[in-house]
Amino acid sequence: DQQVKQNSPSLSVQEGRISILNCDYTNSMFDYFLWYKKYPAEGPTFLISISSIKDKNEDGRFTVFLNKSAKHLSLHIVPSQPGDSAVYFCAADISGTYKYIFGTGTRLKVLA
Amino acid sequence: ETGVTQSPTHLIKTRGQQVTLRCSSQSGHNTVSWYQQALGQGPQFIFQYYREEENGRGNFPPRFSGLQFPNYSSELNVNALELDDSALYLCASSLEPAQRGDEQFFGPGTRLTVL
Numbered sequence: 762d763q764q765v766k767q768n769s770p771s772l773s774v775q776e777g778r779i780s781i782l783n784c785d786y787t788n789s790m791f792d793y794f795l796w797y798k799k800y801p802a803e804g805p806t807f808l809i810s811i812s813s814i815k816d817k818n819e820d821g822r823f824t825v826f827l828n829k830s831a832k833h834l835s836l837h838i839v840p841s842q843p844g845d846s847a848v849y850f851c852a853a854d855i856s857g858t859y860k861y862i863f864g865t866g867t868r869l870k871v872l873a
Numbered sequence: 874e875t876g877v878t879q880s881p882t883h884l885i886k887t888r889g890q891q892v893t894l895r896c897s898s899q900s901g902h903n904t905v906s907w908y909q910q911a912l913g914q915g916p917q918f919i920f921q922y923y924r925e926e927e928n929g930r931g932n933f934p935p936r937f938s939g940l941q942f943p944n945y946s947s948e949l950n951v952n953a954l955e956l957d958d959s960a961l962y963l964c965a966s967s968l969e970p971a972q973r974g975d976e977q978f979f980g981p982g983t984r985l986t987v988l
Contacts, residue, residue, distance in 0.1 A: 765915070795974040804877070804963055804979030805916065850915050852974075859906070859929055859970045863915030 764788045765853050767864035775872050780838040782867050784851035787832065791853040795861065796825060796836045799848045808849075809836070841871045876900070877966050877980035885986045891952045894983045898945040898966030904928070905947045906977070907939060910961040922947060923970055951985075959987045 766785045774780045782796075792813040797805035811818040811825045811834070818825050824837045838845055848868050852861040876899040886892050898905050904923045908916035918931040922941035936952040945966075951958055961982040971977035 767915075797974070802981060804965070804981050806979070807974040807977070810974045852915075859921055860918045860931060861916075861974075863908075863917070865913065865915050 763865075764791075765851060765862050765864040767849075767851060767867050769867050770865070771868040771870070773870045773872060774841045776843055777840045780836075780841045780845065780869055780871065782836040782838075782849050782851075782869065784834045784836075784864055785832060786834075786853050788853070788855075788862075789832070790855045791862075792856050793854040794825070794827060794834050795852045795854070796823075797850045797852060797863075798845075799850065799866070805850060838869075841869075843871050843873050845869060846871050877964065877978050879962075879964055879980040879983050881983060882981075883984045883986075885988060886954050887988050888954055888956060890954050891950065892954060892985060894949045894951075894962050894964075894985070896947045896949070896964035896966070896980055898947065898964075899978060900945055902945060902966035902968055902978075904967045904970050905941055906965045906967075907947075907949045908963040908965065909933075909958075910963060910982070911957075912960070916963055919949070921970065928970060954987045956987050959985060961985075 795810040796808040799805045827834045848866045852863045878897045906921040907919040910916040920930040921928045925941045938950045941947040963982045965979045967977040
């Protein structure tokens with residue numbers, strides 16, 4: 762049972778445009794959500810997170826939106842840069858369990 | 874710089890064998906989590922160790938076991954290897970059981986192939 766889903770395996774975007782990566786979840790107990798970026802031959806690196814008490818969190822070019830009623834979150838990257846090309850994973854957690862549940866990832870390619 | 878290292882980088886084993894994967898956490902980090910990432914999938918939580926004791930486990934059978942040592946190193950042991958155990962194994966360390974993503978740092982992983 763896939764509790765965290767990323768339905769787009771890949772996405773291509775022109776440099777300078779907005780990248781929107783989507784993630785859906787099924788477990789209403791999740792109260793903390795994260796996005797990780799992964800380059801080949803490296804471990805995932807933390808990008809941005811959001812608590813369920815918020816609906817938006819911004820960090821520079823990266824913004825995460827959370828829609829609890831739809832059980833949906835999205836990551837916006839504006840403007841997209843070639844260095845953003847990587848696999849992006851969303852993950853969810855129930856506070857106190859420390860068991861991050863990851864989605865299957867979306868491969869973002871930013872074209873110069 | 875995260876400072877989390879894993880060895881070996883790649884490993885090939887045959888079905889039924891046993892394997893030990895190693896992780897060296899950042900100095901001072903008392904918590905290590907292990908994840909299995911199968912091809913085309915996201916990382917799946919195996920278990921977490923905190924101060925040398927298991928502190929939570931995912932849906933993995935007992936043939937997956939771990940150890941954590943006082944010198945910030947840890948091991949993941951898998952017995953009776955199966956073909957489906959072929960995956961990238963990631964460890965992640967943090968000072969305490971991490972509740973915020975920016976407190977947990979991943980290593981580059983060990984790629985295990987079971988033939």
